[in-house]
């Protein structure tokens with residue numbers, strides 16, 4: 061087949077009944093089934109959501125392993141999207157670990173083995189020159205995309221196009237947590253080669269069997285891609301995820317496109333959000349904190365830069381704030397006289413007060429720095445061992461211990477380890493979830509310092525404000541809003557993050573903060589939102605959020621009315637997202 065034939069624009073968009081409409085939903089009454097042409101294609105019973113959910117939960121319980129549960133949920137999303145999101149939103153705490161970290165990590169490692177159906181778009185380096193044309197193959201109007209090149213998937217290294225699990229999982233959370241309609245999301249994986257030799261040689265691998273392209277080649281490819289995405293969908297929001305070196309693209313595009321990097325900026329914001337509460341709970345004023353970071357990559361530096369901003373707001377000078385951080389990478393303490401050429405992103409935090417002494421041992425560095433805060437973004441599971449945790453407990457009444465690497469196997473320590481080695485005194489948050497723990501008389505609940513608390517609100521805020529770019533103030537606003545989103549009980553219980561079961565409420569607060577910052581920065585195109593007060597703005601946000609519970613509430617009479625109204629979302633392949641009235645079920 062010639063390239064032209066391969067890339068030729070298809071005719072009418074494929075009628076993707078199952079993924080956008082839940083046409084085969086057994087809650088459809090008979091007349092809707094007749095209208096859809098699905099009469100006879102489902103069992104006769106008209107079932108309530110509760111009955112369907114009961115069956116789903118039973119089926120899920122029958123699956124013995126997390127990866128089988130992941131596969132079942134993938135199947136459910138593909139065959140009955142609204143039921144999937146109802147189930148997810150009603151069981152967010154239980155199901156998020158199955159569709160997101162930690163299970164999505166295992167799914168990505170094994171993506172080439174467990175793949176059953178495409179769930180997003182793939183763009184290859186060999187497609188350059190045609191990217192805009194290929195985007196036309198996507199049949200829906202996209203509001204947000206999460207894109208990865210798979211080169212650093214969680215803490216699991218380069219997984220090439222197997223990384224698709226991450227955009228799919230993140231966008232499912234966009235829908236569940238911030239109510240962005242499922243069909244308005246585009247999971248996008250860039251097939252730019254992989255340095256994972258084992259995958260390249262695996263017969264089931266589905267990407268290009270070549271090493272990762274050069275930084276210069278990637279830049280040219282991304283230039284074309286960013287232009288193509290915004291030409292196709294002018295107000296699209298673009299989230300970069302899990303790139304091994306995310307800094308060049310962030311710097312290059314952040315002022316020109318509505319884009320952000322979740323690992324640098326989203327992670328920075330979510331950790332500041334919890335950190336603000338941890339500082340309050342520690343009883344130590346901001347000016348007296350000292351932080352050791354294990355891991356000086358995109359997430360570590362992203363987090364520290366946002367905390368610098370927080371310290372400055374607390375009255376420190378930038379120089380005082382910067383000096384509060386000691387970074388450790390795979391070569392030890394990051395210093396300016398270490399003898400190696402530091403990557404650009406590490407230079408800002410490199411120490412020059414080490415008197416020529418280089419530290420390889422984390423424990424010795426702790427004795428030297430006497431930190432109040434220990435952050436882990438190193439991908440080294442178990443790095444915060446007993447000695448280290450006990451030393452932190454000896455130095456502090458309330459040591460702040462945040463092992464943030466994902467998935468759980470890469471967490472620098474578990475909640476249980478942190479609690480037991482600090483006599484239950486630590487202020488704790490981890491990247492992946494850990495269970496609550498009975499300690500003495502108390503039930504202790506860990507915080508989850510995962511960017512899933514903020515990226516949905518950053519994305520929705522950027523979409524609703526029609527932001528031309530995602531500014532640093534919008535990112536910082538997401539952190540501040542998150543820190544204020546805890547309810548009285550959560551505050552009384554000493555939690556650092558709100559209960560994940562309230563994530564939709566939290567996302568409204570974060571979204572409002574992001575929109576307000578966009579307005580203050582003048583990057584909003586939805587100027588009509590400027591005149592709304594906070595209450596009105598919250599109402600507007602909620603009204604715009606997809607609610608899977610509203611999708612199936614059609615009863616016979618209404619269905620008949622709809623039959624005659626002719627409002628059929630399928631005629632143009634886009635359902636009624638733009639006017640806020642869902643036509644998806646018609």
Ligand SMILES: NC(=O)C1=CN([C@@H]2O[C@H](COP(=O)(O)OP(=O)(O)OC[C@H]3O[C@@H](n4cnc5c(N)ncnc54)[C@H](OP(=O)(O)O)[C@@H]3O)[C@@H](O)[C@H]2O)C=CC1
Pocket residue numbers: 212213214215216304322323327330354355356357358359360388389390391392436437438439440464465466467470490491492509510511512
């Ligand atoms: N909780 C959350 O929301 C988020 C968590 N993360 C997690 O953070 C982790 C890191 O991500 P990211 O920063 O993007 O990855 P990077 O690859 O950019 O950074 C990893 C860092 O860890 C350092 N490192 C590796 N081995 C060691 C070691 N033995 N001792 C000390 N440092 C070491 C690396 O050193 P060197 O620079 O020398 O190579 C590098 O600085 C991942 O597990 C990821 O899942 C990421 C984003 C969000």
Ligand SMILES: CC(=O)C(=O)O
Pocket residue numbers: 161213214215302322323465466491510511
């Ligand atoms: C959570 C996330 O974005 C990461 O671990 O990369």
Ligand SMILES: [Mg+2]
Pocket residue numbers: 214301302322323
């Ligand atoms: Mg990430």
